[in-house]
Amino acid sequence: MTTRFGPFTGSSSGLYNYTCVFKTRLEKKLLNLSQKQIKTPSEQCSFYPRVVNNTDITFSDNGITLLNKGLKYNLHHRKRHWLTDIALEAETAINLLPIADRPYFRKQVSICITQLHLQNNNKFSHKSHTEWRAMQTIKAKLKENDAVITSADKGNILVILPTTQYQKKIREFIDNNNFQSPTQTP
Numbered sequence: 001m002t003t004r005f006g007p008f009t010g011s012s013s014g015l016y017n018y019t020c021v022f023k024t025r026l027e028k029k030l031l032n033l034s035q036k037q038i039k040t041p042s043e044q045c046s047f048y049p050r051v052v053n054n055t056d057i058t059f060s061d062n063g064i065t066l067l068n069k070g071l072k073y074n075l076h077h078r079k080r081h082w083l084t085d086i087a088l089e090a091e092t093a094i095n096l097l098p099i100a101d102r103p104y105f106r107k108q109v110s111i112c113i114t115q116l117h118l119q120n121n122n123k124f125s126h127k128s129h130t131e132w133r134a135m136q137t138i139k140a141k142l143k144e145n146d147a148v149i150t151s152a153d154k155g156n157i158l159v160i161l162p163t164t165q166y167q168k169k170i171r172e173f174i175d176n177n178n179f180q181s182p183t184q185t186p
Contacts (some may be wrong), residue, residue, distance in 0.1 A: 044083040048155060048157065050068045050070070050156070050157060050158065051064060051067045051068060051157070051158045051159075051160065052069070052152070052157055052158070052159045053160045053162070054143070054159060054160060054161040054162075054165070055145060055161060055162055056149050056161065057141050057142070057145050057147060059137075059138065059141070060134065060137065062130055062131070062133070062134040063134045063137060064136050065134070066131055066134045066135060067138070067149070068139070069155060070158070071149075071151060071158065075131050075135060076133055081104055083113060083116060083117055084132055086113060086116070087109070087113055091106075091109075092114075094106055099116070110180065142160075145162075146162060146163045146164070147160055147161060147162050147163060148160075148161065148162075148163050148166050150166060
């Protein structure tokens with residue numbers, strides 16, 4: 001039986017040979033690409049630092065890691081009586097249901113709150129506790145050395161500098177840009 005397959009006309013054995021050649025070419029290309037991608041780049045990319053420290057204050061690795069997360073990072077922790085708050089909110093919602101459905105939903109909420117209580121036995125998770133401690137040490141060091149953390153004019157960089165230097169820069173900015181105080185309140 002003679003048929004036309006791909007670029008040639010011939011028997012099905014010709015198709016088999018064509019497929020094998022095509023397959024080995026693809027395998028060679030794939031092997032070549034995978035070997036090229038294993039190589040590491042010769043140059044290391046260097047980015048601008050996220051935190052610039054213009055003071056003599058030294059921070060721990062945990063403190064630097066926390067500062068590198070930026071000013072918008074929020075420490076996650078729960079309030080002291082968070083389970084009680086959830087139970088009260090659930091009870092308020094259950095009271096809006098028909099009377100016949102209330103016992104079932106109270107039981108379901110009770111099971112869920114019990115599971116939450118068993119899972120979250122401690123006040124802080126390990127991660128948030130170390131971050132909280134790092135934040136407290138950063139605040140103490142800044143207060144002790146009379147320094148402030150501010151964001152840079154450009155980029156997403158935090159700058160740590162003495163409060164006097166920060167106030168001096170603010171004063172220079174106001175003086176150089178001809179700002180005037182209003183004579184009367186609007």
